[in-house]
Amino acid sequence: MLHRLASLPRILTAIGWSTSLSTGLFAALLQSAHADTVSVAVAANFTAPMQKIATAFEADTGHKAELSFGATGKFYAQITNGAPFQILLSADDTTPARLEKEGKAVANARFTYAIGTLVLWSAQPGYVDAQGAVLKTGGFKHLAIANPKLAPYGLAAMQAMDKLGVTAQLQPRFVQGENIAQTHQFVATGNAQLGFVALSQVMADGKITSGSAWQVPADLHEPIRQDAALLTPGKDSAAATALLQYLRGDKARAIIKSYGYSF
Incomplete structure (x- = not known):
């Protein structure tokens, strides 16, 4: 040929x-x-930036990234049960390390592709104040939160509420999403007046796109380090190797930064 x-x-x-x-x-x-196709399991919070990155990746390399979005915990279960994903873009750093230890990911290939930011967000402008005091003073009926057992942003939200001393007060109002995408949907549709979501879900080009938000201080929860893992089905894939390299490049990093992530 x-x-x-x-x-x-x-x-x-x-x-x-x-x-x-x-x-x-x-x-x-x-x-x-x-050209080749790489199958990628992507944490739900990284949906918007990864869609842009995949488009640029294909234009620049010819390789295609086939994306699946969901909760990191569910992806872990699928991968351990034989799902043929080649790359995992996790919402935490513990899942890739665990997969590597269990022989499901290539050793020494994982790296942090982004550090996430947690926000308290409402679709209503002016509803969430700049200090997050609405958690203690607001008359809201429902507070959306991702399942902390499956979603690292849900775990971070629980840690923040624990540090603020409001967990017991707010727990009866929780509406729990299976992942951060469903949690965002609860708030966006008004089924919950506010909720803890990823900054990337409500930001584009460095600006909050709608509603009102409080960026949760980083010292209220453990860092949300999001690691990429090369899974064993992708160890010999040129497209998988190329995508992991691309994620570290300037073009991808500019896209990631525009959605509120750091490195």
């Missing part, structure tokens, strides 16, 4: 194509010949 492609620019030029056009077509076909 590659041998036949190598003679293509000469053939096209001979039949009247310009050198630049024939060379450009050759480059495109060569990229297609090497």
Whole structure:
């Protein structure tokens, strides 16, 4: 295949194509010949930035990222039961380390691709104040939170409420989402007046896109380090290797930063 492609620019030029056009077509076909698809399990909080990154990745490399979004805890269960994901973009750093220890991820290949930020958010402008005092003074009926056993942002929310001393007071008002995407949906649709979500879900281009929010101070919970893992089904995949390298590049990092993550 590659041998036949190598003679293509000469053939096209001979039949009247310009050198630049024939060379450009050759480059495109060569990229297609090497292109592959990588299956990626993506933490729900990273949905929007990863969709943008996947588009840029395909345009720049020819490889395609096939994305599945959900709770990190559920992905862990699926992976240990044989799901053929090649990369996990986790919402924490403990799950990739656990998978590596269990032989489900390639040793020494994991790294932190983003550090997440927790926010208390309401779809209503002006509802959440800049200090988060609404947690103690607000008359809201429902507070959305992701399942802390499955979602690291839910765990961080519980840690923050514990430190603020409001857990017992607020627990009867909890509406629990299976993952951070469902939690955001509860608030966005008004089924909960406010909730703890990822900053990336309510921010684009460095700005809160709607409603009102309080960025939870980092010292109220453990850092939300989000690690990438190369899973064993992807150890020989050129596309998987390329995507992990791409995530560390300037273009991907600019996208990640624009959604409120740090490194």
